[in-house]
Amino acid sequence: MVGVASDAGARRTRPGRGRADKAAAIARAACEVFGRDGYSRASIDAIAAEAGVSTRTLYNHFPGGKAELFRSVMRWSAGRVRDEQLARLRRYLDPHRPPRPEDLERDLLALARAWVALMTDFRDHFSLVRQIQGEAGHVPAEVLDAWQEAGPRAVAREMAEIMAALADHGLLDVHDDPAQAASHFVALTAAEIAQRSYWGVVPLPPEETDRITAAGVRAFLRAYGAAH
Amino acid sequence: MVGVASDAGARRTRPGRGRADKAAAIARAACEVFGRDGYSRASIDAIAAEAGVSTRTLYNHFPGGKAELFRSVMRWSAGRVRDEQLARLRRYLDPHRPPRPEDLERDLLALARAWVALMTDFRDHFSLVRQIQGEAGHVPAEVLDAWQEAGPRAVAREMAEIMAALADHGLLDVHDDPAQAASHFVALTAAEIAQRSYWGVVPLPPEETDRITAAGVRAFLRAYGAAH
DNA sequence: GGTAAACTACAACGCACGTTGTAATAACGA
């Protein structure tokens, strides 16, 4: 169970010559290796090899060593995915242009599908999230809080605003708690998939994710659809 | 392979003299240390010290070493908590004696509260679950599947049966999918708490968990309450 | 009290890994 199968010659394309290129390559590689193996099992050598740099260069770019590298990668990955999450949110549910009532379910379903697709599109990130949850007791509380604030909470706030907007337009009844409605939307559409697929590591059959997502959206609309 | 006696005779001071006592003490200690530190960071010395035995005794009881110990503890802890989960399920929603309609929300709320209380009552187990999710890529697939089958899936099946029974008695409308209804019940009442509290590691204020749980039950009843 | 099993302390081996220093080499700007 302990074996790490990634062979060492796995340097893909050479990072460019600039400093920034190396730093980005290291961050991407660290995200992948930390996500796959976890903090303790991930070795600096494996990360450097995956990034195509020497271990010495890695230490030159991240003088704090392994611990600081992990924290940097947490911030880097959280920001990247948060931006993409916010983009998808606004693409499918623009708070300034609410859908027609007969299109609400269609748009919510599209959003839910785009949401669960994130787990495969950013597999490395969500693997890292999984590892962060296991590592929570060993990460300083303020680092953990900063990560939540820069990632999950920012997304939750935006989604709550959209729920409130939909309620203002009479499309939903959020029962005076748009944040709770947003949380329930994510729980109904993504929680089961995340749990059963280990956050995208063991992908479910597409028809299964479609079924679960659609059932989640229908349940959400029964719970939060506007009374008529 | 050495099994772990499933008796619950927990000696609180020192492990007793019998073989079974030692094995149980080691399993309990391993559950705690693996859950706190994760597989890689957890050391055999720390587990042995926590159990109050020598490392040599640990290896005598678990000849497979660290990897086999982890797998044994997965099975042991999953079975223990599954039994408690099933007990609470039946205590609050006996499928043979459905509640009166006016008591349904009260009973569902009591069940939901008992459900989230599991996370603090069995903190070590759920910490271990968190670590298993991070370790999923390094645990043989059949071990992972056996664990799911002995724990989460067994509970999900039982809850689905209860949902079906409530539907048969006209208390719920499960929309032809009692398993999905059960999954949604858990998602609505426990998912947000599990995520925000890191599976019980960083406990939320009690009033916050109460609020979330109650809102989840109300949303569930709006989505799955019998039409009237 | 005696015997067998269980248990403990202790040492030792080997390996993997984080980290640092150093000297040589390649890239880039003036």
Next chain:
DNA sequence: TCGTTATTACAACGTGCGTTGTAGTTTACC
């Protein structure tokens, strides 16, 4: 072309840890 900087290969150190062997001690039981 020269000098500066980034990068590399390589060695080395220390440490922590999984695992095993051994010899002595305790416990259980007849």
